Amino acid sequence: MGTETTTPATGIEKADAADTTVDRSKRSLLKGAAATAGVAGAQAITGFPLIWAQEIKDIELRHVGVSYSVVKAIGDQASKDLGFKVTMQNLDTSAAINRFVTQPNSVDIADVEGWQAKLATKRGVLQGIERRRIKEFDNILPIFTRGEIGGKVVSRQGISPYEAMYITKPDATDLHEGVTDWMTFLPQVYNADSIGYRPDLIKHPVTEWKELINPKFKGKAAILDVPAIGIMDAALCFESAGEIKYGNKGNMTRKEIDFTIDRLIELKRQGHFRATWTTFDQSVQLMAAGEVIIQSMWSPAVAAVRVKGMPCIYAPVNIKNGREGYRGWCNGMALMRHLSGKKLEAAYEYLNWYLSGWQGAFVARYGYYSPVPSTAKKNLSPNEWAYWYEGKPSKDVILDPYGVPMEKAGALRDGGSFMERVTNISCWNTLMDEAQYMNKRWNDFKSA
DSSP states (O other), X not given: XXXXXXXXXXXXXXXXXXXXXXXXXXXXXXXXXXXXXXXXXXXXXXXXXXXXXXXXXTOEEEEEEOTTTSOHHHHHHHHHHHSSEEEEXXXXXXXXXXXXXXXXXXXXXXXXXXXXXXXXXXXXXXXOEEGGGOTTGGGSOHHHHTSEETTEEOOOSSXXXXXXSEESSTTOOSOOSSOOSEESOEEEEEEEEEEEEOTTTSOSOOXXXXXXXXXXXXXXXXXXOOHHHHHHHHHHHHHHTTSOOOSOTTSOOHHHHHHHXXXXXXXXXXXXXXXXXXXXXXXXXXXXXXXXXXXXXXXXXXXXXXXXXXXXXEOOOOOBTTBOOEEEEEEEEEEETTOOHHHHHXXXXXXXXXXXXXXXXXXXXXXXXXXXXXXXXXXSOHXXXXXXXXXXXXSSOEEOTTSOEEEOTTOOOTTOSHHXXXXXXXXXXXXXXXXXXXXXXXXXXXXX
């Protein structure tokens, strides 16, 4: 790659591009007191007029969503900085979208992925976020404002954040591709997922998804048991192995779904999978114990295995020959339609606080990215920024969000820099048109 030059839209400083940059199941990593979080220092949003502070002190915002995105420590810090109460509530992916749609008045801030924003918008339970009221909008990465990064169009397989983020008016129920004055959600955290493996037990570097179905690892492999995501991980494996070329891994035809599930059933009956996992703890325990030596995995789970003293690597599955690539995801905050008056004003203060840097630095410390890296950088030490975003060796110990050592000096982030990882996203989490049929077939795999 060439040299990337900063513009207000990227928020990443000029650097050599080689160095530049679901569910309650992730909860165990994210426990802890907010007092120990963000050791590099927070820059609180303060200075509200006294009368405003008095008017909002009794307001409570209910932020509901999955635990890896809706984190108590973040809500506690927001409450401290903003002067009103933010309550975080965790639900798994299915329960969350069901709550947003069937009990919209019980939620103030809905934490949604792109596909959930699409569904909730169609159901009419959200109100548009006014773009001009988001102070850092011009510094949000072009992944979200132009659907590209580093001069490359971001994959449209699945539902990319760019495709689900905009509407033409505050009460619209249809999405609009391209920036408008109104947004369905404000992005707050995202990442690129791949395979975790034990390098002490697998004696060669893993750089391709097909390794997950390699017969050499029979009885030592595992796959995620969240149907909409697990089937995409499986598709990445089969496409990597050259067994099939999908039209769109994020929106399979029935024929493609049948091929994928039938192959999974075949592998299961051969004893290939030691387990399927649904919780963060399960994936960590399986890997740390050596029961599983390769599996589809989440970034914080890889870190948690390392904290236990076991080597674990997140495979760099860069796109090559039209195959491979990371599975991307993004969570953002949506305003429920019932919000009005001072509570709506408080909600906008909360959205702006989220992009001001403290939260961006917090999530960086377990491997996730901020849509506004420029503000996250101000809350990270130079060593943390170089490690997490630029892919450079750490000069000192790397701490997790709660101050627990997780990497020794000299460590490199798996997959390299921000730019290397994000420009290699090949598909996004999604809701397929054939979701009902896909879920039925996934149950066939589970019961086989």
